Amino acid sequence: MIKFFLVAFGLPWLLFPVMYLWGVGAWALVMMFAPALGVIAQGEVYRPELRLRDFAAFFYPLAWVAASVAVTALFVPPSGPEAGIRYLLARMAKVPAEEVPRDVVDVIITQNLLVPLLIPFAMLMNTFFAFGEEYGWRGYLTPKLAGRLGWVGASFVVGALWGLWHAPVLLLGHNFFEKFWWPSVPLFMLFCAASSPVLTWVYLRHGVWGAAAFHGGINAFAGIYFLLYPPEPPWLLNPAGVMGTAGWIPLTLYAIWDIRRMQNTGRINADATPPTHHSSR
Amino acid sequence: MYEYWLSKWEIFAIDTQFLVPYLLAPLALIFVVIYVVSRIYSIRKPLTRRSLPWLIIVFISILLVIYGDALMAPERVGFAVGGGRLVVDVGWWGVPSGKVYNLSDCSLEWINASTTGIWRVGRGGPYVTVGMLSLMPQGIKGHGMVTRDAEWILVARCPDATYILGGPGLNPRVVHD
Secondary structure, eight states: OHHHHHHHHHHHHHHHHHHHHHOSTTHHHHHTTHHHHHHHHHTOOEEEOOOGGGGGGGGTHHHHHHHHHHHHHTTSOOOOHHHHHHHHHHHHHTSOGGGSOHHHHHHHHHHHHTGGGGHHHHHHHHHHHHHHHHHHIIIIIHHHHHHHHHHHHHHHHHHHHHHHHTHHHHTTTTTTSOTTOTTHHHHHHHHHHHHHHHHHHHHHHHHHHHHHHHHHHHHHHGGGGGGTOOOSSTTTSSTTSHHHHHHHHHHHHHHHHHHHHHHHTTSSOTTSOOOTTEEEO | OEEEEEEHHHHHHHHHHHHHHHHHHHHHHHHHHHHHHHHHTTOSOSSOTTHHHHHHHHHHHHHHHHHHHHHTSOSEEEEEEETTEEEEEOOBTTBOSSEEEEGGGSEEEEEEGGGOEEEEEEEEOSSEEEEEEEEETTTEEEEEEEETTOSEEEEEEETTEEEEEEOTTOOGGGGGO
């Protein structure tokens, strides 16, 4: 497993100075393939089955967004889309929120309202790039660790490692808007650990491509949260922050219950043999 | 008299100069994707006669996304001010072309670029911003073009429009030159 970790964690840090100098941009997409490259380097390549119906998992994260919004609404009343978008634009341009012109906010809101038209494109792109990660985290590492820790235990450990893996981009301001803000790393480790059992559950039901579609759905739909809540403070009112993590809790509890049920009924093997979603080469 | 003109090909060259670092990422991404997919799905020769045209199409699409805007630019964009006249000849992103005003018909205001932020509904390329611009916190809105290295920004309130203009070396003295 050592080569897997060396490549999966090493490549993002090799890209770190490049992303620091030139911006994260498409380099983050290159980074998303590091776990898949790690599996290749480890010499344990497998061939996940590609089935159209597994792409339905792309829409499951809408339940997480709804849960996150519902949890947040217990504490803060939702505001309209203007406040969130104004806040995000202001953070990007490093100006006070009230200085962002109304015209610019209106254009961005209109763009957001048109987003559903892009769903087929977003589904393909987000799923494909998330595949680079899921091939390593869910398709390789989780089953490896599940043999020792069980599927639920492995999910939490892989989730924490998966969150830590994001450190290079988190330190460059990804998700939490602040460069070199170290609490972003433990916060995102918590987020990933909380979501990981759900991803494992999706993997066990829909295979690696299903997990990739689900992961792609998280990336695609997380922004809906900002249409209701400006991320102020970013560690709290943020789909990647405390409220987003809290949003996973009901889904994670269900996933843990169902994974255990599947284990007890023999539908998945406790010694880490996943169902028939991929064939070894 | 101050004049600043930028040809379509200069915009193209500036884009290239600024975007080369950003082009490396998509190229690296294409390489990594081809490598990973070909290894996982046992595609022995990923670059075959069938796949190569698709790769070229993807590459050209990326170039079109990056340069499409510059390709649609007029042959020459710019403005001139001084000698009693203001000429605005942009014709891009809603900024008019072929407009000539007597400076006496326009009220002029000079804003130091370091004291303002520009918001745009239009083009925000690496060097030149063109379109409907808003200067904040001054709260001035108008059509125009401003380059990144402009030290002074001219706000010209003319009878039929307000223009926001900035270019290298533009300063309040040019009106009197």
